Amino acid sequence: MSNLTLAPTRTVLVDRLGARSAAANITMVVAGAALTAGAAQLVIPMWPVPITGQTFAVLLVGTTLGALRGALSMVLYIALGAIGLPIFTEGSAGWHVIAGPTGGYLVGFVLAAVLTGWLxxxxxxxxxxxxxxxxxxxxxxxxxxxxxxxxVALGQLGYPNDMGATLQAGFLPFVPGDILKAVAAGVLLPVTWKLVSRAKK
Incomplete structure (x- = not known):
């Protein structure tokens, strides 16, 4: 960790690949939203929060696109789903998804993309x-x-919404997968950087 820094370099992976023009930036933002939409269809059904590939896609988009483009990509994803495109989990769509039990995770996607992009x-x-x-x-x-x-959503629906019930419904089942995603990122991203850097020499 001693080599990690908070000083900005600005260059993220897509910049290294040459995505610097306005058209390229727009394409990357749209591609990030599309990747997240596709990952949302990789589902292990659970209620109220299913296990999906979304979070890995979100974090990958933020990391590879940077804070601003990553956030825009997530805002685009949420906006398109909200107006009716079937791109949320299991092909769902509409404002009721955002207002429902998983809406907070969708909002969190934007902030997570900002943070991972910033880092x-x-x-x-x-x-x-x-x-x-x-x-x-x-x-x-x-x-x-x-x-x-x-x-809050569970309480409005008449289900237990104490801390234990909330953690069991929306956190504990996902911890093993979250750890695996972090490990995968720890391997995938540095290796990709090395391959890209060699190719650009």
């Missing part, structure tokens, strides 16, 4: 520990918004 702009994604910590930090942000929202 990537400080080169955290170029080291094993830094990439894993960035993913865990982004995950924590998603829960920080998602769990209180879930608790």
């Amino acid at each position: 990537a702009q400080r080169s955290w994604d170029r080291q094993i520990v830094g990439a894993a910590v960035a993913f865990l930090a982004g995950t924590a942000v998603i829960y920080a918004v998602g769990l209180p929202w879930l608790s």
Whole structure:
């Protein structure tokens, strides 16, 4: 961790790949939203919060696109789903999804993309520990918004919404997967950086 820094480098992975024009930036934002939409369809059904591939996609988008483009990509994803495109989990859509038990996680996606992108702009994604910590930090942000929202929603639906019930419904089943995602990021991102850097020499 001693080599990690909070000083910005600004360059994230897509910049290294040459995505600097306005058209390229727009394409990357749309691609990030599309990746998240696709990952939302990888589902292990559970209620009220299913296990999906979304969070990995969100954190990957934030890390590779940077804070601003990552956040815009998540805002686009949420907006398109809200107006009716079937891109939320299991092809769902509409404002009722955002207002429902999982709406807080969707809002958390935007903030998580900002945080992971911010850390990537400080080169955290170029080291094993830094990439894993960035993913865990982004995950924590998603829960920080998602769990209180879930608790309120469960109470409105007449279900128990005490801390234990909320953690069981929206946190504990996901911890093993979150750890695996962080480990995967710790391997995938630094290796990708090395491959790209070699190719650009």
